Amino acid sequence: MTTYVSSLSMSSALRGSLMRSQSGLADANKEMVTGRYADIGLSIGVRTGQAVGLRNQHNQIESIITTNGIVAGRVDVTQKALDGLLETAQDFLSSLIGVRDGESGPEVLYSQAKNNLQGLVGSLNNSAGGQFIFAGIDTQNKPVSDYFAPTSASKQAIDDAFFATFGITQDDPAAVNITAADMTAFLQGAFSDEFANAAGPPPATQGWQNWSTAASQNVSTRISTTEVVEVSTNAGEQPFRDLAKVYTMTFDLGSKNLNMNAFRAVLSEAIDTVTSAIQGLVATKAGLGTSEERISASTNRLTIQRDIMSKQITNYEGVDSIAASARVTQMQTQLDTALALTARMQQLSILNWMR
Numbered sequence: 356m357t358t359y360v361s362s363l364s365m366s367s368a369l370r371g372s373l374m375r376s377q378s379g380l381a382d383a384n385k386e387m388v389t390g391r392y393a394d395i396g397l398s399i400g401v402r403t404g405q406a407v408g409l410r411n412q413h414n415q416i417e418s419i420i421t422t423n424g425i426v427a428g429r430v431d432v433t434q435k436a437l438d439g440l441l442e443t444a445q446d447f448l449s450s451l452i453g454v455r456d457g458e459s460g461p462e463v464l465y466s467q468a469k470n471n472l473q474g475l476v477g478s479l480n481n482s483a484g485g486q487f488i489f490a491g492i493d494t495q496n497k498p499v500s501d502y503f504a505p506t507s508a509s510k511q512a513i514d515d516a517f518f519a520t521f522g523i524t525q526d527d528p529a530a531v532n533i534t535a536a537d538m539t540a541f542l543q544g545a546f547s548d549e550f551a552n553a554a555g556p557p558p559a560t561q562g563w564q565n566w567s568t569a570a571s572q573n574v575s576t577r578i579s580t581t582e583v584v585e586v587s588t589n590a591g592e593q594p595f596r597d598l599a600k601v602y603t604m605t606f607d608l609g610s611k612n613l614n615m616n617a618f619r620a621v622l623s624e625a626i627d628t629v630t631s632a633i634q635g636l637v638a639t640k641a642g643l644g645t646s647e648e649r650i651s652a653s654t655n656r657l658t659i660q661r662d663i664m665s666k667q668i669t670n671y672e673g674v675d676s677i678a679a680s681a682r683v684t685q686m687q688t689q690l691d692t693a694l695a696l697t698a699r700m701q702q703l704s705i706l707n708w709m710r
Contacts, residue, residue, distance in 0.1 A: 413664040416657050419579060423654045425484070426576050426586050430647050432483040433587065434640060440478055441636045443471055444598060448629045451605075455622050461610065468605035475598050476501055479567075479590045491570030491589035498569035498590040502603070508565040509549070513603060516545045516562075525609035533609075535616040542604060542624045550600040552591055566599060567591055578653040584646045594635030601628040 450467055453459045479489045479499040486494035502509050514524065520541050523529050549562030552571070567590045574587035605625050610618055 409664055409668050413661060413668060415580070416661045416664070419577065420654055420657050420661065422576065423578055423650050423657075426578070427647065427650050427654075429483050429486070429488060430586050430643055430650070432481065433488045434643055434647075436478045436481050436488065437588075437636055437640050437643075440475065440595075440598065441633065441640070443474060444629055444633050444636065447471055447601070448626065448633065451622060451626050451629065455619070455626065461618060465606045465610065468602045469607075472502060472599065472602035472606070475595070475602065479569075479595060488587060489569060489590045489595070491587065491591070492572050492574055493568070493570040494574070496568060499567050500565070502566075502599075509562075510607075512549050512562050512565045513546070513607060516549055517541075517608065520545050525607060526612070527609070528612055530609040530612035530617075531614050533613060533617045535620040538608075538613070538617040538620040539624065542621065546604065546608070547600070550596045552596070563591060563596055566596075578650050579657060582649065582653060584649050586643070586646050586650070588639050588643065592635070592639065594632045594639055597628050597632035597635065601625050601632065604628070 447467060450459070450464060454461050454464055476499050480497050481488050487496065487498055488494075490496060490498040500509060501507060504510075517523075517525055521530070521533060521537070549565070552563050569590040571589060571591050573585050573589055575583050575585050577583050604621055608621065610621055613621065
């Protein structure tokens, strides 16, 4: 029996082999680079569902670990800002006590209080990663307005409250006639109201609205599959309002013109207020410190879980990189051979035998 083999059929067979070799080479290359089967479903069959489930859990944990790193950085920036505010407040308390006890003159307080208020506004408007860290959940908006701006609503409100109470401005020499009792009543009444949070929806608002638009709700984040913690504070918290209050009362209530009794009333209220602020800052730092510890502990646990899952996934999906490299070499050789044969077949022609 005679068998006829045409150059067309041989060429077609070689082209088919060439395409299979190219596909095999692509798969082998992918396996060599990724360390995983090129086609998971084809390679591990019924175990594919388990592998996919493990990988989904792995990716979720990896995402939380990444988020924890970002959040930990944000909390660290917040803690450093709080450290600065706390140190400044403690220094100011020392100055207040020194003036009260006659160790230094009152003039030392004016510039210190003004500088401290400027620093407070700057610190509360701190940002990290493009987000304001003292804005609560409203992280895209600057939380505190500048008291020293020409059109400052907070400054105007203080001026208005002083004038409404005493009938004079802060720089009026007649401030010398303000009694200690009247000053104390003002500090604990109309002046204090300018640093109170909103009592309700508009129009039932208090003066801190003139200072800050920070959200009262702090940022919370998921630090594990089962834990959610609060990881921020906001400019409306009591310690920050107390700091603004004490610095403002010390430098912007006409202290230079007050008689000694009224000035001592300011000193007494300032000492009580800054002491409260210091205690509040310490408590705020402690709360964030607890969150930092929980974030760190959670990240450590999740890292262990992730590593265990990585090994389990490798057991399902992993390929031997050395074997994959050998297959690449083998496939490349087969592909080169197929290409060479195809080229030779394309050169065959009956005309070459008819000359």
